Amino acid sequence: MTVDSPVPLASAADLAAGQFADLVRDYAPAALDQLMVEATRQCEGIAGRRLAPFTAVPESHRAQGIDPDEYTEATGLPMDIQGTLGRSYADALGPGEQVRHCWLNEFAPRYPEMWTYANLKVTILRSYGGSQSVATASLIGAEPDSGHVWFSLGTFLPIGSLIRVTYDGGYTTVPADLARACKLLAASLVLGEIDPAGTQFGHDRGVLTAQAETILSTYQRS
Structure with a gap:
């Protein structure tokens, strides 16, 4: 046991x-x-x-909606080469259909400077088949004060997908x-x-x- x-x-x-x-x-x-x-x-x-402090906590989230301000056709701002490639791929996938955000269940309700995240692993399972392990380079976060994970533009994450995550975290101080x-x-x-x-x-x-x-x-x- x-x-x-x-x-x-x-x-x-x-x-x-x-x-x-x-x-x-x-x-x-x-x-x-x-x-x-x-x-x-x-x-x-x-x-x-x-x-x-905890280790390898598993969670699942359903990819829901996106912010209209993040539709790929909604901005004409200049981008660096990584942003340009990401937007190009997002346009190819279909504007307005890719989710950008996920919020972890566990985060610091107070004193986020004392909270630490580590070993975040994300897998996307799409309802019509296929899965993908998301590379760390394609993620921004998680943010200790909110648990917010932001997927980079161009991540193939359709609305309705299942997002499975595991991560370490907790108050290390x-x-x-x-x-x-x-x-x-x-x-x-x-x-x-x-x-x-x-x-x-x-x-x-x-x-x-x-x-x-x-x-x-x-x-x-x-």
Whole structure:
């Protein structure tokens, strides 16, 4: 069985070094590491999105519509040689029929400078047959603040095609408030195990969870 092992939003050492050290003093190191993984996944569940670094996430998108301003006959601006070749090919494919945009599901809701994308792979499957792996040189993006991927002019991407993508991403530098939310939820999980009545350690599990949810509400999808 494959083990779920993301890089947690906060480490076991972070939890043990702070105000919750009394809660986890009897935890074995491996159990404490697993606790932080569980708290990280709980953070992502509340936010409704990936936050910790991830690898090879698969997605599929349907190519829908195009912006009228991007019709190939809508501009007479001078172009460099690459743009000229791309437009020439786009004209041959049929003006106004090729999709230019795709938006990845996972992107940075805040602090895009701390988010990193890598290893973006795109495959186009056309409804009438045929597929194509899109070269990295034909893509602009992905953009950390929006997940926007822009296909270069001349990419053969008809409306209605299926766009399959895989990519790595996530916060490679974890925002401090996310690390705090992870620790709060980890402490709440511990209390649920060792002190469900809330009488031994002076921590209120409901308050801890509410504090974490308040932080994570700013990372939820709008």
